[in-house]
Amino acid sequence: MYKKLSTKRIGDVGELFVAAELTRRGYIVTFTSPNTKSIDLIVINEDGSKIKNIQVKATGENISKWKMDEDDEQIKNTNLWYVFVKLDKQEQYKPVSYHILSSRTVVKKIKQRAKYDKAQFIERNKKLPKNKKKRRSSTTIANRWFYDEENKFVDRWDRLNLD
Numbered sequence: 057m058y059k060k061l062s063t064k065r066i067g068d069v070g071e072l073f074v075a076a077e078l079t080r081r082g083y084i085v086t087f088t089s090p091n092t093k094s095i096d097l098i099v100i101n102e103d104g105s106k107i108k109n110i111q112v113k114a115t116g117e118n119i120s121k122w123k124m125d126e127d128d129e130q131i132k133n134t135n136l137w138y139v140f141v142k143l144d145k146q147e148q149y150k151p152v153s154y155h156i157l158s159s160r161t162v163v164k165k166i167k168q169r170a171k172y173d174k175a176q177f178i179e180r181n182k183k184l185p186k187n188k189k190k191r192r193s194s195t196t197i198a199n200r201w202f203y204d205e206e207n208k209f210v211d212r213w214d215r216l217n218l219d
Contacts, residue, residue: 061116061149070114070141071096073151078110083218094132101218108216109133111159113202114141116149120207124166124200131163137216138162140202140209155209156216166200 061069075085075097084100097110113122122140140155157165204210 060145066114066116066143066149067112069143069149070151071112073114073141073143074110074112074139074154077151077154077213081213094127094136099216099218106218107135108218109136111136111138112141113138114143116143116145120153120155120204122202124162124202126200128200128202129163129166129170131159133159138202140204153207153210154213155204155207156212157209158215161209162202165202169201169203 071087075087078085078097078099082102084102084104086098086100088095088098094111095109096112099108099110100106113124115122120140120142136159138155138157138159140157142152142155143149144152209215
């Protein structure tokens, strides 16, 4: 039995699986240095004519849900793509699915979800007695989530447009 991995290690495992999958598909993959902000991998097609920057997010949870940062709410690079990896803790952190999206789509989805979560929080809070009402802390406001409940982006490697 494998031991439980830290969040950092789950992220490392996710990056390695994404690099392996892209390599298996015939692309050239380079890891960025650890202090490169928002880019984990650089992927190049075989003839070197197309390059994509990849940000990998991995989770070991049973639902297709990944924690994001407030920084992820901004499009920093139109050539940035996200690959969200769902790992199965019960199966020794083997990949279950890859969800591939452009940064533009991720930003849109995060903002929609944040708006929905805020509305849900306000609605639940309205039902509480005045002395039990909760305030949103700066950490809960800064946390963002990306969900792909419908699995619309699973295995959409074609969206990278590297061929």
